[in-house]
Amino acid sequence: MLEADNLECVRGERRLFSGLGFKLDAGELLYLQGRNGAGKTSLLRMLIGLLPPETGEIRWHGKPIRRQADDYHAALCYLGHLNAIKEELTPLENLLAAARLAGEALSVDDAIDALEQVGLAGREDLACKYLSQGQKRRVALARLVIDRRPLWILDEPFVALDVAAVDWLAGIISGHLQRGGMAVMTTHQLVAIPAGTVRELRIG
Amino acid sequence: MPNIVFSVIARDLKLAMRRQADIVSALFFFVIVVSLFPLGIGPEVDLLRQLAPGILWVAALLATMLSLPRLFADDYRDGTLEQLALAPHPLGLVVTGKVIAHWLVSGLPLALITPVLGIQFDLSTDALLVLTGAILIGTPALSGIGAIGAALTLGLRGGGILLSLLVLPLYIPVLIFGAGAVDATVSGLGGEGHLSLLAAMTIAAIGFAPWASAAALKIALE
Numbered sequence: 001m002l003e004a005d006n007l008e009c010v011r012g013e014r015r016l017f018s019g020l021g022f023k024l025d026a027g028e029l030l031y032l033q034g035r036n037g038a039g040k041t042s043l044l045r046m047l048i049g050l051l052p053p054e055t056g057e058i059r060w061h062g063k064p065i066r067r068q069a070d071d072y073h074a075a076l077c078y079l080g081h082l083n084a085i086k087e088e089l090t091p092l093e094n095l096l097a098a099a100r101l102a103g104e105a106l107s108v109d110d111a112i113d114a115l116e117q118v119g120l121a122g123r124e125d126l127a128c129k130y131l132s133q134g135q136k137r138r139v140a141l142a143r144l145v146i147d148r149r150p151l152w153i154l155d156e157p158f159v160a161l162d163v164a165a166v167d168w169l170a171g172i173i174s175g176h177l178q179r180g181g182m183a184v185m186t187t188h189q190l191v192a193i194p195a196g197t198v199r200e201l202r203i204g
Numbered sequence: 205m206p207n208i209v210f211s212v213i214a215r216d217l218k219l220a221m222r223r224q225a226d227i228v229s230a231l232f233f234f235v236i237v238v239s240l241f242p243l244g245i246g247p248e249v250d251l252l253r254q255l256a257p258g259i260l261w262v263a264a265l266l267a268t269m270l271s272l273p274r275l276f277a278d279d280y281r282d283g284t285l286e287q288l289a290l291a292p293h294p295l296g297l298v299v300t301g302k303v304i305a306h307w308l309v310s311g312l313p314l315a316l317i318t319p320v321l322g323i324q325f326d327l328s329t330d331a332l333l334v335l336t337g338a339i340l341i342g343t344p345a346l347s348g349i350g351a352i353g354a355a356l357t358l359g360l361r362g363g364g365i366l367l368s369l370l371v372l373p374l375y376i377p378v379l380i381f382g383a384g385a386v387d388a389t390v391s392g393l394g395g396e397g398h399l400s401l402l403a404a405m406t407i408a409a410i411g412f413a414p415w416a417s418a419a420a421l422k423i424a425l426e
Contacts, residue, residue: 045426048290049290050286050289050290050422050425050426051426052426070292070293070294071292073290073291073292074292076290078286078287078290080283080286081283082281082282082283082286083282083283084282084283084284084286084287085282085284086219086282086284087282088219088222088223089218089219089222093218097211097215098287100211100215101208101211101212101215101287101288101291101298102287102291102292103207103208103291103292103293127222
């Protein structure tokens with residue numbers, strides 16, 4: 001269970017939001033909405049623990065996340081604006097390296113399956129610098145196919161994806177919710193997520 | 205827990221192998237700078253012997269500096285650093301892995317080529333051995349201390365020059381004891397004391413510097 005209480009965000013001289021709070025239970029999805037610059041990404045960075053909030057507290061299963069950084073990070077999967085893939089490595093190597101660094105066991109066969117699902121069959125052994133923007137994004141999204149951590153925090157996951165891929169990703173997210181996972185995401189395209197409870201939070 | 209250290213080392217070494225130009229250019233910089241001195245000074249054997257330790261050490265410091273700005277910058281730019289910071293381990297361990305990998309691709313090659321370069325300065329076998337040993341023992345400290353500077357200047361414009369201004373003064377003790385080890389051997393005092401101090405600096409740098417770098421990285425990631 002993820003709870004946020006009375007969060008305030010100040011960037012530079014400006015206060016982006018204050019008094020923000022929410023509660024997220026298993027199987028729920030939180031849609032963050034707001035205009036550009038409203039502080040959606042800042043809020044996500046607070047939720048993953050990289051940006052300390054000015055005031056307020058974020059709790060995971062009742063305990064503040066700052067007190068249990070390692071346990072919290074073990075339960076958290078974050079997908080940011082940046083793809084976090086290495087151009088010199090192949091999609092397969094990227095996926096395996098990401099899993100190893102996250103402390104998860106991932107077999108080569110499972111990784112190849114995941115890449116096939118995101119439509120990169122036959123490209124597993126091609127260095128990522130030769131892939132298109134959308135394909136690089138798919139390499140990053142392949143992490144979600146195999147990820148079984150309970151909390152997903154996704155920053156604009158639908159950017160640079162074609163229509164079929166958007167539907168596919170919505171299916172992946174609803175599968176995650178059905179398994180009892182939680183997700184927080186920002187998006188400008190409203191995409192219907194077929195399963196789970198969807199809540200909305202408007203910032204700014 | 206040390207698993208994360210090995211995972212990071214393995215990943216960074218693989219990346220370095222895909223981008224060998226970086227390793228080779230720092231190594232060639234070292235070779236060329238060191239080789240220019242005998243050509244410029246001329247065949248005065250006594251003078252060359254005296255200057256050799258200082259020249260090799262200064263060249264080693266500068267060659268290490270060359271590769272420092274990229275230590276975290278690439279990971280920062282493509283978002284991998286965020287993911288490393290979110291790994292379920294202390295960030296200091298991740299940085300320890302990166303520092304060790306940095307030494308393996310920057311410091312170790314310098315130490316391996318030192319005996320060959322030392323011949324140009326007509327160093328005796330003993331002096332060559334001590335010089336190589338000193339560079340081998342001292343360069344991990346350079347990678348460790350450099351990581352703090354690289355983390356502090358991460359994401360800054362013109363960070364490269366600031367990085368040299370921050371890091372080079374901190375390299376002075378390593379330079380003094382590294383070059384001093386050879387002088388002490390040549391003068392018959394024995395270089396063991398200097399080498400022990402170098403080893404102590406390396407242990408301190410590898411032990412503490414990653415945690416200081418991790419604190420700086422967290423600020424850069426805010």
